[in-house]
Amino acid sequence: MLGRFFKKPADPSKVPPGQTVTDRFPVLTYGPTPRVEKNAVEIRVWGLAEEARFTWEDLMRMPQTTHTYDIHCVTHWSKLDTTWTGVSVPELMRRVRLKPGATHVMIHSYGGYTTNLALEDFVRDLNLLAHTFEGQDLEVDHGGPLRLVVPHLYFWKSAKWISGLEFLDHDEPGFWERNGYHMRGDPHNEERYSGPW
Template identity: 80%
Template sequence: MLGRFFKKPSDDMGGRVPPGQSLTARFPVLTYGPTPRIEPHNVEVRVTGLAEERTFTWADLMALPQTTHTYDIHCVTHWSKLDTTWTGVAVPDLMQHIQLKPGATHVLIHSYGGYTTNLALSDFVRPLNLLAHHYEGAPLETEHGGPMRLVVPHLYFWKSAKWISGLEFLDHDQPGFWERNGYHMRGDPFKDERYSDD
């Protein structure tokens, strides 16, 4: 399978390919548990924790500025996909409508279906991060996190939570699902931060 669908690059392609990764033209589907199926009009992103509580509806999110970015993505299972194009709400644009309380340093991302993953606030608010609803110009497929997922391209892709439903702001780093099960708390692919003992 590796030879058919994945290609080991001869070099890091000018710093684009992290150590231990192979390139793929496909978009593998990797999900723990059943796939939630949510209609766009039912999507809500609830803000809790160290922030003024509020809920963003699908209509609220579509009313915000929409941004398109093209970048590379990297999965902890050793595949990378280059030049992927996503459209959605840039996290800094969303944060203009979120009032944080003193002491907030991290955010726990919640998903429909119960999945969670953690991010330092500094990793979350980067300009390239999106609450994405389109991929390659088409509505995001359910299997890839549609109708809306978080995309955090500078970290391994398990941090880019599918089917996003909530943002819980915290004063500490709290492990999410895969972090509780041995994955690295941050997950920088260029530092090969795959597992908690890396």
């Protein structure tokens, strides 16, 4: 049965330890799926940054970037050569005025989900606020109309339905981190869980 969904990668060196490649895009979400219209999307910025708000229209006026990269889920699947379009995080951050001492960001989502990132993991050229997947509007089950994509970490860090950026002077666990997941989540180091399980 599983053989229908998983395949051997053309280049095994692209796949982190403990991962299996799939052609599918599994949907894994805790809680109900938020339904947010594009014209209602708003990214709020607060904490150790000057307060700001970016609407869908604001984001669409920014330069758009397309990247192709591999994504890796903590539940052991990897999907290779996925193509995403959106606003790069560095592009957005050119419009954010951080206050002294900011070292981390808590990502907030419609529906109440949160996940934490160190600034050096957040402000990377390949990270996107993505609205398009494989040339199509991002489906709601996969985080549409707007999600964060952080390809170098396990995919729970790529928060769906992003709604806010709270800048902090310390690391603080988000939803899954409070429930036993690793604070960083590097797939190449198998940083899946924080405990000895």
